[in-house]
Amino acid sequence: MSFLSVNHVTHYYFSKSKATQALKDVSFSVEEGEFVSILGPSGCGKSTLLSLLANIIHPTEGKISLNDQPISTLDDSIGYMLQQDYLFPWKTIMDNVLLGPKIKKTTESSTNEKAERMLEEVGLHKISTSYPDALSGGMRQRVALVRTLITDPEILLLDEPFSALDYVTKLTLEDAVADLLATYKKTTVLVTHDIGEAISMSDRIIIMDTNPGSIKRMYDVPLELRNERPFNVRRHPKYQRIFDKVWNELNTKSIIPTSSKIVGDQHG
Amino acid sequence: MAKKMKNTPHEQYINAQRKEKRIVLSWQLIIFVSFFVLWEVSSRMHIIDPLLFSSPSKVVALLQTKFMDGSMISHVQITMFETILGFLIGTIGGICIASLLWASDRFSRIADPYLVILNAMPKVALGPIIIVALGPGMVSIVSMGAIVSIIITTLVVYAGFKDVDPNYEKVLISFGATRWQRFKEAVFPATLPTMVSTLKVNVGLAWVGVIVGEFLVSKKGLGYLIIYGFQVFDFTLVMSSLLLIAIAAAIMYKIVEKIEGWLMKHTS
Numbered sequence A: 001m002s003f004l005s006v007n008h009v010t011h012y013y014f015s016k017s018k019a020t021q022a023l024k025d026v027s028f029s030v031e032e033g034e035f036v037s038i039l040g041p042s043g044c045g046k047s048t049l050l051s052l053l054a055n056i057i058h059p060t061e062g063k064i065s066l067n068d069q070p071i072s073t074l075d076d077s078i079g080y081m082l083q084q085d086y087l088f089p090w091k092t093i094m095d096n097v098l099l100g101p102k103i104k105k106t107t108e109s110s111t112n113e114k115a116e117r118m119l120e121e122v123g124l125h126k127i128s129t130s131y132p133d134a135l136s137g138g139m140r141q142r143v144a145l146v147r148t149l150i151t152d153p154e155i156l157l158l159d160e161p162f163s164a165l166d167y168v169t170k171l172t173l174e175d176a177v178a179d180l181l182a183t184y185k186k187t188t189v190l191v192t193h194d195i196g197e198a199i200s201m202s203d204r205i206i207i208m209d210t211n212p213g214s215i216k217r218m219y220d221v222p223l224e225l226r227n228e229r230p231f232n233v234r235r236h237p238k239y240q241r242i243f244d245k246v247w248n249e250l251n252t253k254s255i256i257p258t259s260s261k262i263v264g265d266q267h268g
Numbered sequence B: 001m002a003k004k005m006k007n008t009p010h011e012q013y014i015n016a017q018r019k020e021k022r023i024v025l026s027w028q029l030i031i032f033v034s035f036f037v038l039w040e041v042s043s044r045m046h047i048i049d050p051l052l053f054s055s056p057s058k059v060v061a062l063l064q065t066k067f068m069d070g071s072m073i074s075h076v077q078i079t080m081f082e083t084i085l086g087f088l089i090g091t092i093g094g095i096c097i098a099s100l101l102w103a104s105d106r107f108s109r110i111a112d113p114y115l116v117i118l119n120a121m122p123k124v125a126l127g128p129i130i131i132v133a134l135g136p137g138m139v140s141i142v143s144m145g146a147i148v149s150i151i152i153t154t155l156v157v158y159a160g161f162k163d164v165d166p167n168y169e170k171v172l173i174s175f176g177a178t179r180w181q182r183f184k185e186a187v188f189p190a191t192l193p194t195m196v197s198t199l200k201v202n203v204g205l206a207w208v209g210v211i212v213g214e215f216l217v218s219k220k221g222l223g224y225l226i227i228y229g230f231q232v233f234d235f236t237l238v239m240s241s242l243l244l245i246a247i248a249a250a251i252m253y254k255i256v257e258k259i260e261g262w263l264m265k266h267t268s
Ligand SMILES: Nc1ncnc2c1ncn2[C@@H]1O[C@H](COP(=O)(O)OP(=O)(O)O)[C@@H](O)[C@H]1O
Pocket: A013, A014, A020, A021, A022, A040, A041, A042, A043, A044, A045, A046, A047, A048, A049
């Protein structure tokens, strides 16, 4: 049985005037320790899918389970990072990071130290008493990541964590996040509209179709790229070919839904 | 000829600012002085009826004797006390009701039409009913001070609660926060600036309620002095009380403004 499994999930948003189908019959699974990217154009339902996985909204139809348990019965195994950092501007960096333990009432004497150590690990020194306003976008995103990781979730969900950053910051942060995740060996689902990011960070890419959101293809990133750091992947001789392949997948209209077909890299 | 010192652009800017400030202040002083001079002169020359409109010299003389023999200070104190109490009850009460509305969506939907009516209603018209219900004393007057601001505070603060970016709550939900934790950690602190901004409005409203209340029932206070002076045809007393109200209200407004500034700095 898979670590995370999503079975025939369909989701509608209801309003007075209409029902919007955001997702249609989405099924996939993620193995423990795997890094999966969900790639698709804006508005295809990526954020919806991730908030379903985060148990913040509940699917109209279908089941989601983690370790064979329906996620609605779990409350502390999922770490979810929103599209923007959403650091609380009225709290110091330290208080922001300690929000999870505070809510879960798991604060211990060592929690403070752990927070300091994790902030150091993502390259943030002596900022714990500052307020979020004083930090750059990249730094804030690092803090948000630490805030998510400090509760030690079994699975990490990242919603376009780098989309609001400038290019240089983005590339730096991709490496930092990859290092951190390698250290903590987290199962991760990353949502993005950036092909390069998907290729460079993940083991597997799920390509989504829009209107309604559904799975179009799955793509396994070649083994030799998986263990490279994101920045090196982007410079790898194979990178461009994979990019083109994913680009084509993303831009061809699928005539027959082939949601569960797995397309490997045939070029070897 | 002595060479003139060249000013730097910044000094020029500062000088221009200073000059503007002096001009504004001069005009304010001119208006202030001419108002009282005109009042005094036209009263003495019987351009206005000195019996009805009194004159600054008579007002000053009356205030002097009344403060000397100690009979005035208690009136000022009692009105200030009632106003501050009404202001605090109105503001804090409004925030509490808004919190209850937030706590239950159904309650807020049920309460909605009543709040609209209560808000549209001129609150001082309730005066006689309040006096019948609570007795002709200070309780009624303080209630009047509170009731004029409580509904509008409720509406403004509740709108503020609803306006908080739901993503802050999502962060908390992803940690398994309860509704109360969401309120305490995100909704309430995010709305503090809105609450603070109601303070200045409320202090003015509390004056309205308290003075009207004193008109109706009291045996003490500045509002009482106005009505009393009016009844015994002592318009110097009426003018003196008005002057004291203007001064006290201005001082209270300034204090609230200071508190607001401090709160803004320490809450956002
Ligand atoms: N809260 C909501 N209410 C109604 N419709 C929504 C809501 N959130 C998203 N949608 C709609 O669902 C679709 C998918 O949105 P979203 O999951 O945010 O896509 P993405 O993250 O891929 O850009 C869009 O058409 C969007 O308009």
